[in-house]
Amino acid sequence: MKIVLNGEPKALSSNLSIQQLLDQLSIPAGRVACEVNLKIIKRGLYPETVLQDGDTVEIIQAIGGG
Amino acid sequence: MQDTNLVIAGTTYRSRLILGTGKYKTLELMKQALAAAQPAMVTVAIRRVNLKDTSSQSFWNFLPEGLPILPNTAGCYTADDAIRTAHLAREALNTPLIKVEVIGDPKTLYPDVEATLQATRALVKEGFVVLPYTNDDPIIARRLEEAGAATIMPLASPIGSGQGILNPLPIRFILEQSKVPVIVDAGVGTASDAAVAMELGAAGVLMNTAVAEAQDPVGMAQAMRLSVEAGRLSYLSGRMQKKYGASPSSPTAGQVSTLTSR
Numbered sequence A: 001m002k003i004v005l006n007g008e009p010k011a012l013s014s015n016l017s018i019q020q021l022l023d024q025l026s027i028p029a030g031r032v033a034c035e036v037n038l039k040i041i042k043r044g045l046y047p048e049t050v051l052q053d054g055d056t057v058e059i060i061q062a063i064g065g066g
Numbered sequence B: 001m002q003d004t005n006l007v008i009a010g011t012t013y014r015s016r017l018i019l020g021t022g023k024y025k026t027l028e029l030m031k032q033a034l035a036a037a038q039p040a041m042v043t044v045a046i047r048r049v050n051l052k053d054t055s056s057q058s059f060w061n062f063l064p065e066g067l068p069i070l071p072n073t074a075g076c077y078t079a080d081d082a083i084r085t086a087h088l089a090r091e092a093l094n095t096p097l098i099k100v101e102v103i104g105d106p107k108t109l110y111p112d113v114e115a116t117l118q119a120t121r122a123l124v125k126e127g128f129v130v131l132p133y134t135n136d137d138p139i140i141a142r143r144l145e146e147a148g149a150a151t152i153m154p155l156a157s158p159i160g161s162g163q164g165i166l167n168p169l170p171i172r173f174i175l176e177q178s179k180v181p182v183i184v185d186a187g188v189g190t191a192s193d194a195a196v197a198m199e200l201g202a203a204g205v206l207m208n209t210a211v212a213e214a215q216d217p218v219g220m221a222q223a224m225r226l227s228v229e230a231g232r233l234s235y236l237s238g239r240m241q242k243k244y245g246a247s248p249s250s251p252t253a254g255q256v257s258t259l260t261s262r
Helices: A018-024 B027-037 B054-062 B079-093 B113-125 B138-146 B168-177 B191-200 B217-237
Strands: A002-005 A008-011 A032-036 A039-041 A056-064 B006-008 B011-013 B017-020 B041-048 B069-071 B097-100 B129-134 B183-185 B204-207
Touching: A018 A032, A018 A056, A032 B079, A039 B079, A056 B054, A056 B079, B017 B027, B017 B217, B027 B054, B027 B217, B041 B079, B069 B079, B069 B097, B079 B097, B079 B113, B097 B113, B113 B129, B113 B138, B129 B138, B138 B168, B168 B191, B191 B204, B191 B217, B204 B217
Parallel strands: A002 A056, B017 B041, B017 B204, B041 B069, B097 B129, B183 B204
Antiparallel strands: A002 A008, A032 A039, A032 A056, A056 B041, B006 B011
């Protein structure tokens, strides 16, 4: 299946949960926020939120800025 | 001289200096600058995780443990984008604080005050502690305060320009009318600019480029800490009245000279 992840198309082998996607990308869940189709998913729901074909996913973090 | 601490929305901060974390040549340099500046909090931007290089997570290793974080909505050009960014920031960082910054124009980076006000209203209703970056207009400052802004953060001059406080009068007007802390945000270029802001009566100063782009950011960070403290003390101490002409500092009586012994 295909999703759009941070603005780029990405093919996934199966319907991953957000937690599985983060694990695959080696991104610790602690300091990121995830949005699926413009809806923020609370951190506690990452394991049970399963991505669907066509989803638009944003994973954001804090970086240096003024 | 006894001073009170900076208090924003009921939280007390140890300093009146807020520092940005952008534009440092290295994260190590940022870490050292933060140690020298001892800021109340630091601002951060909210951006997509770079999927090709997830090492940017190490940013956190260079921030002192427990230092309060103020996420911003930098780069947003609409109220909706700022609101969306604020929600992402709250989820990522577990903080109600948000520096609302809605830009109206890429050349000047001046705020779109209408959108800033709209975003502030919406986010205050949702329980955010909103610190809006705004222009130095006392009228919009009043509207933001009425909307529930936790601080008013007028610019001194354009973001990143380092031109200092170009127009102190409207900032003075804002200071006189505001019941929430007024933090001069943007445009500070050097330590004397920070002192001027504090001498005007600002509750604090927020800066980034002045430190990050100094020849020696660590030295400038220390200068800014001292300057904010000096400016604050100077404000609290009440400056002398300016006079038209000279007035001798040494007594004229008892002087040993041909003039007085005659």
